[in-house]
Amino acid sequence: YEVERELGRGGMGAVYLARDPRLGREVAVKVLTQATRARSRERFAREAEALARLDHPHVVKIHHQGTERGQPYLVLDYVAGESLAERLKRGPLPAREAVELMVRLTRGVAHAHQQGILHRDIKPENVLVARGEPLLTDFGLAHVGESHLTQTGQILGTPAFMAPEQANGERVDARADVYALGATLYALLSGRPPFRGETLLKVLSAVLDKAPARLSEVEEVDAELEALVLRCLAKEPAERPASAEDLAFDLEAWLRADAARGEARGGSRLPFALGALAVVALAAGLALAVSREPRSSAAPSPDSSAAASPTEREAPPAPPAPTSTPGAPAPLGQAQQALFDQAEAAFLSGDDSEVLKLLARAEHPRLRCLRAWSLLDLGQQGEAERLAEEVARAWSGYGPLRLLQIVLRCARGPLTDFQLRELLDDARGAGDVSEVELLRTYAWCGRLLRSHGVLLPELEERLRELLAQQPGDLRCAAYLINLRAPREGWHTLEAEALALHERSNKRCVLVWQVLANSRRFAPSADKVRQGLQTWLTGAKACDDDPVLLLNAGIMFAARSYDVPRALALLRQVRARAERDGLDSLQIRAGGAYLGHKLTEAIDAYLNPRPNLRLPARHPQAELKAWRRETQELSASFAEGVTEDFPGSLKAHDMTGFLLQDAQRYEEAYAYTRKTVQRWPGEPSVQYQHYLSAFYLARQAHLAGERARANELQREAKRFLDKYNALKQAERE
Incomplete structure (x- = not known):
C-alpha cells in the first residue's frame, strides 16, 4: 500500500490514506502505534475479528489485516466524507x-x-x-x-x-x-x-x-x-x-x-381503532395516535424473474388484491402469484413445513415475508428476523414487511394494546396489505397480549370477523378456542376442537394444541391420559414439533412423575434446538419450564412425601445425576433469555424458576421481588415470589433464624393471597 497522508490520530493508533496499486483504489490503513502493549494488540485483533464478521452497508468494511515491522495494521474502506x-x-x-x-x-x-x-x-x-x-x-x-x-x-x-x-x-x-x-x-x-x-x-x-x-x-x-x-x-x-x-x-x-x-393528509383507520384522534400513553411519554400515510421513497425493483412453478393443486380464492404503493416492489408475476396462493393455503392450514419447502428459493419480498412468518411459527425466530432485515434493506416501507416486523417485535416482548393499534395504523398506511392481513396480524399479536391491555371481547370479535372473511384460516380458529377456554372451560370445547382437527390436514401444531388441552384439563383421568397421547401423536404428525414434545414432557413430569420419559423428551428438544436454530421465546421458555417441572418430579423421589404415590423406584445416584443434567439443560434454554426478551414476563418467570431449582434462594428472592415491582398485577409473578419467600423461610428456619423465618412466612402468605385474589378476578 502506498501511503499518501495521515487522516487522523488517536490514543492507540493512526489512520492513513493509502492507495492499493494492485486494485487501483484508495483505502484507509489503521496502524497500531502502541504495539508494545499486549492489551492494545489484543483489542486491535478484536476489532479486526469484529469487522470481519460484519457485512452491512452502514458498517465500514475490512479488506486485510497484517503486521509491518512489528506494527499491526488494518486495511479498511476509505470513506471520503x-x-x-x-x-x-x-x-x-x-x-x-x-x-x-x-x-x-x-x-x-x-x-x-x-x-x-x-x-x-x-x-x-x-x-x-x-x-x-x-x-x-x-x-x-x-x-x-x-x-x-x-x-x-x-x-x-x-x-x-x-x-x-x-x-x-x-x-x-x-x-x-x-x-x-x-x-x-x-x-x-x-x-x-x-x-x-x-x-x-x-x-x-x-x-x-x-x-x-x-x-x-x-x-x-x-x-x-x-x-x-x-x-x-x-x-x-x-x-x-x-x-x-x-x-x-x-x-x-x-x-x-x-x-x-x-x-x-391521512388514511382511514382500522375498524377497531379508537376514533380519528386518540392520545396514547407510551412507555416514555405521550404520542398522537393519528392515521398515517407515509411518503414512499424511490427504490430499485428486485429481480422479477418467475419463481419455480407450483405443483397443480386447487387453492382457495385469494383475498381482494391490495392496492400497490409507489416505490413498492413490482407486483407478483403469474407464476409467483400461483406460488403465493399455494403457500398461503398451506400457511392457513398450519402446515409451515410445506410453506418453507414451497418458498425455499423465493426472491420476491412478498413471498419472503410469508416464509418468515412460517419460520417464526416453527421457532426459528432469529432466522425470521434475519430474513426480515434482508427485505428491509431494499423495501423498508413495504406493507407486508411492516406487518411481519410488528409480529417479530411482539414476539420479542409484549406491546400494550394501544401500541399495537398504533403500529397497525402505520402499516395500513404503507399500502400493499389487505384488511384480512391486518386482522390476522392483530390476532397473532393479540393472543400474546391478553394480560397486557388487550380488550378480550374486542379481540374475540375481530377473530370472528376474520374467520367470516377467511373460514379456512385454521390458525385463527384455534386462537379463538384458546381465547374462550379460560372463560368457558377447556373440557367444554373438546367437540369444537375435534371438529377443527377433522377439518385440518393433521399438520397444524395449533390445532393439535387446542385438541390436547381440551382433554388434559378434563375432570376424567382417562381424558387426561388421552390428552397426553394427543400431544405425542401430534408431535409425530408434525415432524417431532418441539412445542408439542415439550407439552408432553411437562405432563410426564407433572402428572405421572415419569422422569425417564420426560428427560428423554427434554434431551430430544434440546438437540433439535441446537440443530435447527430454534430460538423463539416459546421454545426457550417451554424447555426451561419442562426442566423446572422435571426437577420438581426428581425432588419428589429424592425427598418422598407420605401422601404421594410414585410409579417407580430409582437409585439415589441415578436421580442425582438426572437432576444435574436437568439443571444443565434448563440453563441452556434460559441462557441470555432476559437479554434477548427484556420486556417479556415469561422470560423473567423462567429466570426465577431456574434460581429456585438451583436452590439459590437468596438470589431467587431478590430477583422475584424486582419482578413483582415491575408486574404488580400478574398472578404468575405473585405466585413465583410466594415460592421464593417460602423456600427462603424454610432455609432460615433450618439455620435457626426464627425471626426472619417468621417474617418470610408472613410475606409468602401475603403473596399467595394476592395470587388467589388475582386468579379469582380473572375467572370473574
Missing part, C-alpha cells in the same frame, strides 16, 4: 434528516448485534458520513462473542455517550448501544451531548444521576420524538427500546408520522 462530530461543528441537523440518518445507522448496529458484537463506543466521532450515508467505524472497544477483554469493574467508552451501567463498570448488553444511539441522536438534534461537565468525574456523575435537558426548545423536535430519545436515555436498561432493531422500528414510525403531518 466527514464524521458526525465534524458535521455538528456547523450546528444541529434538521430533525427529519437526523432521524433518517439514525435509522440507517441503527440498522447497522442491529446487524452487529445479530452477529454477537456489541460496539460499546457509539458516538458522533465514530460515525462517518459519505454522500448522506452513515458508516459505523472504530470497533476497538467491541465485545465479540465470549470475549473477556473487559471484566466487570472496568469503565470503557466515551463518558458523554456512555450508558449508566457501562459508566458503573457493570456488564452490558445490546441496550447499552441503544443508549449510545439515543445519545448520538440527542446530539444531532440539539448540537450537544446529553451530559456535559468540566471534568470527567462530573460527566460520569451526571450520566449516573441526572436527567438530560429536555429537547423541547428545539423547534422541529415534537413531543413524540423527544419521548423516544429520552426513552433511549433511560437509566434502567429495561426501560429502553429492547434492541437496536426495535429502535429503528420506532424511528421509522416517527418518520411516517412526520410525513403525514407535513403533507396534511
